[in-house]
Amino acid sequence: MFEFTHSWPVDFLHGDLFFHDCPFCGSPSILVPAEHEKMQLAKEGFKTHVVMPCCHEKLTILSMDDDYIWADRPLRKG
Numbered sequence: 001m002f003e004f005t006h007s008w009p010v011d012f013l014h015g016d017l018f019f020h021d022c023p024f025c026g027s028p029s030i031l032v033p034a035e036h037e038k039m040q041l042a043k044e045g046f047k048t049h050v051v052m053p054c055c056h057e058k059l060t061i062l063s064m065d066d067d068y069i070w071a072d073r074p075l076r077k078g
């Protein structure tokens with residue numbers, strides 16, 4: 001159901017979402033403030049949105065686990 005091209009690796013740092021680099025602008029080490037509740041819902045498969053602080057791109061997260069998020073559009077080339 002979820003395609004690899006739509007996935008992006010993330011980490012959680014003190015409950016916030018940590019991107020080693022931004023899928024849109026490539027900025028390194030991006031910490032995105034995240035509400036715990038929202039992240040929990042995302043893990044249960046509810047759609048949620050975050051805005052990248054580096055380039056203000058809106059990222060729609062369809063699902064996530066402890067290692068990856070899945071977006072509604074491709075984040076990498078197949």
Ligand SMILES: [Zn+2]
Nearest residue numbers: 022025054055
């Ligand atoms: Zn960015």
